[in-house]
Amino acid sequence: MSPNKDGWKLNETREAKAAITEILSKLEMDQVFEIKDWLNKYVEETPSNQITSNYEKEKKKKMFDKGANKLDRIAAYLRDKAVDVPSKAPSKLKYPTEGFDSDCTEINTCEIDSFLYDDEDIEDMVQRDILSRTYCPTCNSRDTVALNFISHSLSRLQVKFLFDKLMPSTCQHVLDIGSRLGAVVYGASIFTNGNVSTVGVEMDADYAALALRTIRQFGIKNVEILRDDIRHLPHVFKDEQFIVMNNVFSFFLSKTEQEECWEYLHTHMRPGTVLAHHPPIEKITEHLDLSFSVEDWLEFVNTAEECLEYGGNDQEIYEEMESICKYIVRDSKSADASVVE
Template identity: 25%
Template structure:
């Protein structure tokens, strides 16, 4: 069936739909993920393959044994938290794990067993390099990774998918990368310190970043907000209004029914003054 015939068939189907149900049908057509298999391009497929590759190299919670502080902080959460990386485990994959009994979305509020109340999720592993390579025109994507094991994993993906012409991963402490921070046009920071540094180390790292990220007009993307990240770090005395301005995001452009609105609301965009 060619496009013209398919279009007429769809319109004919709409014409036979009960008038009261047409709005619901149109809303479903605009927001459903049921058409994904027809609209996926090669980049989408490649990202899924990358997730498969990384998932096979990591434990289910995607936290390495070398990340002792992160493991300790996750265990100290007031509610039981399963560390699930959103890039590696989409909702369909999590559903399949739950059906197989390998994961639970619930825990008992009385004893902590996974029974009755929603179970929290946390995500840290970055897909920015790979999605940036596939979906943006950025000339250079440079990441700073403190954990050597994650560096090796990322280098494996970069080599396998031949991303090396635009992606570079530095095994380093961001507090040694002043020139990189000073020259960057866009900086993405997703839960970068909370689970991996002590409060004193977080304060020191933020002081370093604020001192070096001064390129006027450069953009800073953070999860969570800067206000939340800096809250409680007594050694950091920052007037955010003198450093950056927040740019409102239109979250309504993400209309898929399965979009995690709460997760999107954690994303904040700032412009350096």
């Protein structure tokens, strides 16, 4: 333990003793002896983690608040490099022509990276005429309609939510498929103090190189960025793994390629793997011809309680967290056995 941490604990202990002394000074001696007997019994009979539960909660909160501040600094660093600046020009995405998100086109859609730009940033750009929320479907007409806003990164709050509420403490490995700017990779290291091994897979060479520079700049620990196609990397799938995907196929691959990717994941994800996906997998795969049923492969986990804890009375935040779906990969052998029975 470091000298600073020793001093901090000593100071906490001194403050606790002072507080107890203050309480006892207000009691009569028979009450003091009653408190003493009760305290001895309480410490002997109560599990230690229950005694210090508030301390552990506060400790975790401080760690996550500190981590959130670091994510903010990383986002600012990337914005300063003019990475993924929202533009009025049509993007080069492969817009879906069928299924979920098929209503998005080059004309009616604006891509904004949620990791870099939050709602306040977007409103500021609108006010400064850098960005518009609407477009005119017919030239010189006042008949404007709202643009579709899409992001291929999770927001900083969503990244925090992943590792605060969705990743089980038993997970030892994190895999981010379609790592892009590295938002999830940074969060995995920051919010676990680098105690889980993390791999980010990204096909775009520029994004992968930028993520590596950012990792070095901010001292992100125990992470690896692979510039490759996930279909070439069977070795990255592990037991006790948490996998994160943010609609990584729909806007970048043909229908046939998407089917190949999902078939590959179905083959290689191990039973018990926890998968966080945005948006619902059932919706983005319903138009694909797959050899398996998503419901038979993945068990959906209801996270309404966790979303409510984050959202509270803010419906927008609640829905933002709810849009990340949690699944557990079923054991196909157990499923097959139950069908036979």
